[in-house]
Amino acid sequence: MRIDLIRHGACEDDVFLRGRTDSPLSLEGENQMRQALIGLPEPCQIITSPASRCRFFAEQHFKHVSVRQALAERDFGSWDGLSLDEIRAHYPKQLEAYFADPFADDIIPYGENLPLFEARVVQEWDRLCRSECDHLLIFSHSGVQRMVLKRILKMQNEALFNLKIGYAARLTFEVTRVDEACFTHLVEMRQNEHAGVA
Incomplete structure (x- = not known):
């Protein structure tokens, strides 16, 4: 089985961490996602996060789309929906700690x-x-x-932010099922050449 996992494209706002913030795609973001589809074989199932920056594009381009709440982005609590400048102004020490260890649990309020x-x-x-x-x-x-990459590649949290995952980045996996077990290979990690990393 093949699984292609595509990140949403650029959004209209200037949000730093848009976990549950329902930011709309920009026109550039829509174009980035269309580029990510080029060369893909026809999928038999289309699945999307409930966020409009994912769902709207999926529903515009495919007839039958399944929405999965479990694929929503992490909720960034009090920082969700704020710009980097706003976070820096209100939470300077916590922001410094976040950049030092983005996966610590006690930094972002709520x-x-x-x-x-x-x-x-x-x-x-x-x-x-x-x-x-x-x-x-x-x-x-x-x-x-x-x-997902942490799961497949058995990475440590500290290594995850060394990966560049730009807007509309596409990960391609090959999954082989043997009885109840699944063996998964990362086949390709493709960046959109016109996309940033925010």
Whole structure:
């Protein structure tokens, strides 16, 4: 089975961490996502995060789309929806600590617990890997992509932010099912050449 996991494109706002903030795609973002689809074989199932920056594009381009709450981005609590300048102005010490260790659980006020975020993403990923479909196309977020890569590549949290995951980045996986087990390979990680990393 093939799974393509595509991050949403650029959005209209200037938000630093848009976990549950429902930012709309910009026209550039829509173009980035269309570019990410070039060369893909026809999927048999299309799955999306509930966020409009993923869902709107999926529903505009495909007839049958399944929305999965488990593929939503991490909730960034009090920082969700703020610009970097706003966070720097109101939470300077916490922001410094965040850049030193983005996966620490006690930095962002009211943020979603990281192990719980990881658990919901991994549980959904494992469910998807057991699908009878031969090609899944998923629209989601960079945080979700990082949790999937952590699972597949057995990475440590500290290494996850050394990965560049730009807007409309596409990860391609090959999944082989043997009885109840799934063996997964990362086949390709493709960046959109016109996309930033925010």
